[in-house]
Amino acid sequence: MVVIRLARGGSKKRPFYNIVVAESRERRDGRFIERVGFYNPVASGAEQPLRVALERVSYWAGVGAQLSPTVARLVDQAKKATAGQAPAAAAAEPAAAAAE
Known part of the structure; x- marks a missing residue:
């Protein structure tokens, strides 16, 4: 079975997770099919x-695939x-077109 799960990276006390598509029988941080994103819980600035x-x-x-x-x-x-960013981006496009 294919699952979409987190694979841990980073150093001690500084976690960083890749969001990967992997076979469920593979190890947590082992081989994966595709990397579809990341999650950094200690991001700052x-x-x-x-x-x-x-x-x-x-x-x-x-x-x-199961999440x-x-x-x-x-x-x-x-x-x-x-979803929160899409209306702001759509509103900026007509204003940019009108300025030209």
Whole structure:
């Protein structure tokens, strides 16, 4: 079975997680099929705490991959963040076109 889960990286006391598509029988930090994002729980300043390729996650979920509970929560956060940014980006485009 294919799962979308977190693979831990980073150093001691400084976790960094890759969001990966992997066979469920592989080790947590072992071989994976595709990396679809990352999660940095200790991001500060201008560092990006979460990046998810939502179209790749939806593709893998569509072909039967199971999301771990934590990844499902992170994907929901990413969807909310992109939904909040989309109207602002759409509103900026007409203003830029009118300025030309």
